[in-house]
Amino acid sequence: MRCPFCGHIEDRVVDSREAKLGDTIRRRRECAKCGRRFTTYERIDEIPHMIVKKDGRREKFDRQKILTGLLKACEKRPVPMSKLEEIVNEAEAYVAESADRERPSSAVGELVMNRLKTLDKVAYVRFASVYLDFKDVREFMDELKDLLKARRK
Numbered sequence: 001m002r003c004p005f006c007g008h009i010e011d012r013v014v015d016s017r018e019a020k021l022g023d024t025i026r027r028r029r030e031c032a033k034c035g036r037r038f039t040t041y042e043r044i045d046e047i048p049h050m051i052v053k054k055d056g057r058r059e060k061f062d063r064q065k066i067l068t069g070l071l072k073a074c075e076k077r078p079v080p081m082s083k084l085e086e087i088v089n090e091a092e093a094y095v096a097e098s099a100d101r102e103r104p105s106s107a108v109g110e111l112v113m114n115r116l117k118t119l120d121k122v123a124y125v126r127f128a129s130v131y132l133d134f135k136d137v138r139e140f141m142d143e144l145k146d147l148l149k150a151r152r153k
């Protein structure tokens with residue numbers, strides 16, 4: 001949303017609620033540049049499904065972006081395209097069924113990682129290493145050890 005005061009296009013949603021009649025959502029937004037707050041009303045069918053990043057920024061859910069990440073992780077791996085499409089569909093459905101029309105990027109990433117884990121361990125590790133935060137790394141390393149152990153058997 002463009003800030004009505006300074007014209008900046010980045011903002012943070014500080015409050016959002018559905019209006020009583022149901023098909024509009026009122027959002028209080030705070031401009032990332034000048035810090036002033038403004039209100040927007042959006043009709044539900046015009047509102048895209050959003051992904052909430054760790055720093056609170058939102059971006060439109062983008063199938064292509066998830067697919068690109070998956071393709072990169074699955075490079076030269078024996079994973080059929082149809083399986084990747086299934087994962088993307090599942091991620092999309094997960095975001096679409098949210099009452100708030102948004103999901104944290106961490107939850108979407110986790111869903112994708114879990115599916116990938118059952119498909120191809122190498123692809124899973126690649127995807128996770130791009131995706132995960134430093135704070136998640138220790139947990140990830142523990143899991144990696146388990147995977148390696150399992151392979152040795």
Ligand SMILES: [Zn+2]
Pocket residue numbers: 003004005006007008031032033034035036
């Ligand atoms: Zn502004």
